Amino acid sequence: xxxxxxxxxxxxxDVGAPLVMGLAGxxxxxxxxxxxxxxxxxxxKCAERxxxxxxxxxxxxxxxxGAKPVAWVTSGAPVELLRAFDFYTIYPENHGALCGAQKLxxxxxxxxxEKGYHQDLCSYARIDLGVCFSGKTPVGRLPKPDLLFASxxxxxxxxxxxxxxxxxxxxxxxxxxxxFNFGQISRSEINYMVMxxxxxxxxLERISGKRLDQKAFENVMRLGKESAMxxxxxLAAMKTVPSPMTIFDAFVHLAPIVxxxxxxxxxxxxxxxxSELKDRISKGIGAIINERKRLMWDNIAIWYKVxxxxxLFAEKGMNFVAATYTNAWAETISYMDETRPMESLAKxxxxxxxxxxxxxxLNLMERLIDEYHVDGLVIHSAxxxxxxxxxxxxLKRLLMERKGIPSVVIExxxxxxxxxxxxxxxxxxxxxxxxxxxxx
Amino acid sequence: xxxxxxxxxxxxxxxxxxxxxxxxxxGYSIVGTGDSSTDxxxxxxxxxxxxxxxxMVRASLIISTGYGRAAVPGSGRQVTEIACHAAGxxxxxxxxxxxxxxxxxxxxxxxxxxxxxxLDFAMNDKxxxxxxxxxxxxxxxxxxxxxxxxxFSLAARGEASISSVCTVFAESEVVSLVARNFPKxxxxxxxxxxxxxxxxAMTRQMSVKGGVTMTGGVAKNTGVVAxxxxxxxxxxxxxxEPQIIGALGAALMALRHLKGAAAG
Numbered sequence: 001x002x003x004x005x006x007x008x009x010x011x012x013x014d015v016g017a018p019l020v021m022g023l024a025g026x027x028x029x030x031x032x033x034x035x036x037x038x039x040x041x042x043x044x045k046c047a048e049r050x051x052x053x054x055x056x057x058x059x060x061x062x063x064x065x066g067a068k069p070v071a072w073v074t075s076g077a078p079v080e081l082l083r084a085f086d087f088y089t090i091y092p093e094n095h096g097a098l099c100g101a102q103k104l105x106x107x108x109x110x111x112x113x114e115k116g117y118h119q120d121l122c123s124y125a126r127i128d129l130g131v132c133f134s135g136k137t138p139v140g141r142l143p144k145p146d147l148l149f150a151s152x153x154x155x156x157x158x159x160x161x162x163x164x165x166x167x168x169x170x171x172x173x174x175x176x177x178x179x180f181n182f183g184q185i186s187r188s189e190i191n192y193m194v195m196x197x198x199x200x201x202x203x204l205e206r207i208s209g210k211r212l213d214q215k216a217f218e219n220v221m222r223l224g225k226e227s228a229m230x231x232x233x234x235l236a237a238m239k240t241v242p243s244p245m246t247i248f249d250a251f252v253h254l255a256p257i258v259x260x261x262x263x264x265x266x267x268x269x270x271x272x273x274x275s276e277l278k279d280r281i282s283k284g285i286g287a288i289i290n291e292r293k294r295l296m297w298d299n300i301a302i303w304y305k306v307x308x309x310x311x312l313f314a315e316k317g318m319n320f321v322a323a324t325y326t327n328a329w330a331e332t333i334s335y336m337d338e339t340r341p342m343e344s345l346a347k348x349x350x351x352x353x354x355x356x357x358x359x360x361x362l363n364l365m366e367r368l369i370d371e372y373h374v375d376g377l378v379i380h381s382a383x384x385x386x387x388x389x390x391x392x393x394x395l396k397r398l399l400m401e402r403k404g405i406p407s408v409v410i411e412x413x414x415x416x417x418x419x420x421x422x423x424x425x426x427x428x429x430x431x432x433x434x435x436x437x438x439x440x
Numbered sequence: 441x442x443x444x445x446x447x448x449x450x451x452x453x454x455x456x457x458x459x460x461x462x463x464x465x466x467g468y469s470i471v472g473t474g475d476s477s478t479d480x481x482x483x484x485x486x487x488x489x490x491x492x493x494x495x496m497v498r499a500s501l502i503i504s505t506g507y508g509r510a511a512v513p514g515s516g517r518q519v520t521e522i523a524c525h526a527a528g529x530x531x532x533x534x535x536x537x538x539x540x541x542x543x544x545x546x547x548x549x550x551x552x553x554x555x556x557x558x559l560d561f562a563m564n565d566k567x568x569x570x571x572x573x574x575x576x577x578x579x580x581x582x583x584x585x586x587x588x589x590x591x592f593s594l595a596a597r598g599e600a601s602i603s604s605v606c607t608v609f610a611e612s613e614v615v616s617l618v619a620r621n622f623p624k625x626x627x628x629x630x631x632x633x634x635x636x637x638x639x640x641a642m643t644r645q646m647s648v649k650g651g652v653t654m655t656g657g658v659a660k661n662t663g664v665v666a667x668x669x670x671x672x673x674x675x676x677x678x679x680x681e682p683q684i685i686g687a688l689g690a691a692l693m694a695l696r697h698l699k700g701a702a703a704g
Contacts, residue, residue: 421566
């Protein structure tokens with residue numbers, strides 16, 4: 001780390017970023033004076049703050065290179081450990097979602113495809129490789145990492161994807177290998193995971209030039225746990241009828257818990273969001289004007305369709321109030337315990353939905369259907385995400401038998417809209433609407 | 441009220457059914473969709489009206505369905521073909537619990553409850569294999585008219601194995617089988633088997649015990665029906681004119697809608 005870079009980072013953090021954010025804020029506020037939408041309740045006030053946080057995060061990341069240790073991290077990796085060493089973290093999956101929402105998926109995927117990466121691979125991976133090879137990104141520039149940190153608790157693809165990055169930049173890759181949970185997690189499996197953490201510490205110390213500070217680590221653990229619990233409360237607010245927020249809002253407000261987990265800003269932001277939601281509940285304000293039916297979403301969002309779907313469903317008086325996806329960042333957090341950090345991290349991260357058996361997922365979905373008063377289920381079969389999409393037809397059939405609620409499978413992709421067909425999706429959704437409205 | 445119209449604008453054919461007050465079919469037509477859904481809809485309705493001996497302008501309600509449902513002139517309502525096939529199949533066979541509709545550009549299986557209500561469905565709309573279009577391509581390649589494919593298949597003594605799941609590659613497989621002088625009957629049977637296997641995989645998501653009804657143009661193909669029966673291990677209901685079942689379902693809904701409106 002060079003002193004000049006550190007000074008520049010410090011300057012941008014304290015002066016540059018607030019200045020740029022201030023200007024951007026003025027611009028967007030002057031642009032955002034619009035008429036109330038007849039389909040939706042008033043927009044969430046704190047959304048402006050969220051935008052600021054995420055813009056600042058990507059803006060500052062440009063200056064982090066050389067000033068702070070930088071790591072690229074998978075969404076399910078136990079980042080708390082890295083936070084204790086003050087790493088600046090970039091989440092390629094979050095960045096991929098951002099590219100997807102801006103409809104840049106196919107363009108960036110194509111860069112990777114030209115290099116021989118197959119179209120059947122995950123589009124987050126293809127976008128990220130495309131960004132690496134071309135340097136193109138809607139956020140200006142991503143910092144080159146000093147370290148890669150991946151966990152296979154979300155999929156196996158990340159192992160190969162991050163190896164490519166490691167090979168390209170000749171930088172170390174730390175892998176957190178989580179045994180799949182078939183029924184119950186064993187003592188020896190926990191030991192196996194804890195030993196991996198112990199092996200990581202010297203590497204992290206070498207790259208960051210810092211010793212592990214136990215106090216700092218415990219503080220990160222506490223912050224991580226508290227912000228995930230706040231996220232859980234935010235989601236639980238959607239149990240209220242009418243729901244003060246839609247799952248499409250939650251897809252966007254998910255960004256801090258994914259990318260800035262364990263940092264004070266995340267907890268602060270979620271407390272603001274939570275109090276706004278509580279205020280809406282007390283006033284009976286719903287996210288959509290006429291909430292007649294309540295739905296659940298399965299799998300990752302279809303990022304390029306979030307806005308369209310939000311309108312399409314609101315027009316029908318249908319509101320998504322739960323999703324297995326947004327729930328994933330609140331689900332296993334109760335295992336977190338700063339007094340036993342390593343062991344609790346092992347549990348919290350290995351028992352996540354995608355590293356857990358289908359029975360677990362079925363029970364979870366049943367519980368969400370009951371608790372959130374769900375009338376119907378939309379299942380996104382995502383071409384990119386095989387671990388999330390496998391077993392969906394069985395889950396659909398079993399949930400129909402047990403809960404008697406209509407459901408529909410739509411075949412699409414998270415960011416690569418070449419795998420999405422508007423007309424065919426519309427037909428399926430309309431048939432679902434017919435079933436939800438009581439049949440033909 | 442004198443009559444209602446159901447019209448199903450599909451990718452390959454556009455079908456219209458004119459239905460009297462007692463759910464009696466007064467006339468119907470099947471025309472090619474071609475390059476204009478609106479023109480095809482108009483042509484199908486005119487031809488069905490001529491067939492029924494009625495004047496189209498006096499239709500009490502027109503309900504449209506199928507991929508071109510939004511392009512039908514005079515349509516009073518739009519309903520998905522999934523609901524229409526369920527209602528149409530149930531009209532002829534009230535024991536129907538599962539509808540297998542193999543159409544021009546997609547195939548679907550629909551689980552049906554009491555009164556022809558849709559309980560669940562699965563669709564293949566991503567791939568031409570397992571659709572009518574697949575058989576159309578192959579019939580052209582083999583120079584066997586589409587309506588004779590069934591007869592050819594039933595006459596086969598053996599069966600060619602078509603390994604590819606893709607229409608384009610299956611076509612080149614057929615070319616090489618022809619080059620090796622494989623009997624056409626056996627090639628056709630192999631092709632039918634590949635369609636059946638694809639659709640059968642979808643039926644397995646539905647776990648249905650009751651009656652199975654096949655609709656859509658491909659249900660006219662006796663070879664496909666025979667292999668599907670073999671695969672499912674049960675007899676399949678096939679309506680006399682399976683291609684108009686979607687349009688019939690739309691017409692039935694039009695009738696119910698008017699009766700509901702009159703009662704309510």
